[in-house]
Amino acid sequence: MINKTVKNVQEALQGVQDGMTLMLGGFGLCGIPENCIQELLRIGVKDLTCISNNAGVDDFGIGLLLQKRQVKKMIASYVGENAEFERQLLSGELEVELNPQGTLAERIRAGGAGIPAFFTPAGYGTEVGEGKESREFNGKMYLMESWLKADFSFVKAWKGDTAGNLIYKGTARNFNPMMATAGKITVAEVEELVPAGELDPNMIHTPGIFVQRIFQGEKYEKRIEQRTVRQA
Amino acid sequence: MALDKNQIAKRIAQEVKNGMYVNLGIGIPTLVANYIPHGIEVVLQSENGLLGMGPFPTEDKVDADLINAGKQTITTLPGSSIFSSSDSFGMIRGEHVDLTILGAMEVSEEGDIANWKIPGKMVKGMGGAMDLVASAKNIIVAMQHTARDGSSKLLKECTLPITGLKCVKKIVTDLAVLEVTDKGFKLLERAPGVTVEDIQKATEGTLIVEGDIPEVQL
Numbered sequence: 001m002i003n004k005t006v007k008n009v010q011e012a013l014q015g016v017q018d019g020m021t022l023m024l025g026g027f028g029l030c031g032i033p034e035n036c037i038q039e040l041l042r043i044g045v046k047d048l049t050c051i052s053n054n055a056g057v058d059d060f061g062i063g064l065l066l067q068k069r070q071v072k073k074m075i076a077s078y079v080g081e082n083a084e085f086e087r088q089l090l091s092g093e094l095e096v097e098l099n100p101q102g103t104l105a106e107r108i109r110a111g112g113a114g115i116p117a118f119f120t121p122a123g124y125g126t127e128v129g130e131g132k133e134s135r136e137f138n139g140k141m142y143l144m145e146s147w148l149k150a151d152f153s154f155v156k157a158w159k160g161d162t163a164g165n166l167i168y169k170g171t172a173r174n175f176n177p178m179m180a181t182a183g184k185i186t187v188a189e190v191e192e193l194v195p196a197g198e199l200d201p202n203m204i205h206t207p208g209i210f211v212q213r214i215f216q217g218e219k220y221e222k223r224i225e226q227r228t229v230r231q232a
Numbered sequence: 233m234a235l236d237k238n239q240i241a242k243r244i245a246q247e248v249k250n251g252m253y254v255n256l257g258i259g260i261p262t263l264v265a266n267y268i269p270h271g272i273e274v275v276l277q278s279e280n281g282l283l284g285m286g287p288f289p290t291e292d293k294v295d296a297d298l299i300n301a302g303k304q305t306i307t308t309l310p311g312s313s314i315f316s317s318s319d320s321f322g323m324i325r326g327e328h329v330d331l332t333i334l335g336a337m338e339v340s341e342e343g344d345i346a347n348w349k350i351p352g353k354m355v356k357g358m359g360g361a362m363d364l365v366a367s368a369k370n371i372i373v374a375m376q377h378t379a380r381d382g383s384s385k386l387l388k389e390c391t392l393p394i395t396g397l398k399c400v401k402k403i404v405t406d407l408a409v410l411e412v413t414d415k416g417f418k419l420l421e422r423a424p425g426v427t428v429e430d431i432q433k434a435t436e437g438t439l440i441v442e443g444d445i446p447e448v449q450l
Contacts, residue, residue, distance in 0.1 A: 149267065229290060
């Protein structure tokens, strides 16, 4: 079996350069590649285009990259909960392209699956549709949307093996499986890395072919945005 | 007396039928889950990738890897399933979700909805709202009938940027229950003690009143 293991996060991010397009998995702060984000901060690459459903919060996730002005453009569906983001957007320092969430997910899936464009009804008749081709199918109007690909995709999984196979846990799956398919180089960070053969092939969510580099993250904070509980 | 948020949610819960897959938006729609009658089995879809959303966890069961689309910690239920965002929006776009309940800033008499952006104010993004309204088989909107300054939010045409065209089927406000028809907003029910005249005054779009309008029963 081809071994995809790299020693650590430093090795995993080798080749990441200024001006690159990156995909970062996660929904809110759930299932984000925490260790890769820390390493992006450390190496200080800038002028990045980041594709991610959200932009983190002020002091965690992609919010940290924004604080250090490393992001030139953000492609996302929802960017609330982030004051620094708002400031940079209003001052024109940051470029933002907002996509309907399902359109964003499908653009990434299309990128990984070799489909350059597709039609979706989401956003037809809204400003999302401005300048895009629209077409009628069975009496309903659809917008043409194009694929998304990245120089590097950073995904977070629960378990992975040395062959690059991944299993996600809970709703930390979200955008990670599609992003894993759409990176020229996909880096997977996992909570537990095991030898090939230890994961049940029937349970794999992302097959190893999509993953070029895998490592076990040093630590996971797994911050919670809205801690809601009920009485026992 | 006008309905409060919980009463709006309670009235909308009456629209939820046994066996439905339902997506609830943030705000009043989330409260609908609290009022689904006993004996009615529904499955709640959370668009970040969960079918069968359970209640908030007890303190000892909080799991950072299990949240809903509002980023709140939640639980699964027996029979729940978890999937990717593309599968989730495949369910939505493919019209497998029976009912979507969401909030709105404005609705037009043709069923257009505006709920994602106020020009000049911070743009947070549409999230999944445009996908949901473009493909839902049935959309019910929960909203206040008028803005704080008293201006109507049920309009001939939306003034704010549109989220989706001709998609809203029913609206439950603090004042009334209305159906969107070819000819305008058809008044179905009024809040207890609220007159047809009150509703007419609060509705800028065409209001259709036929016969006696019953009060909302909660």
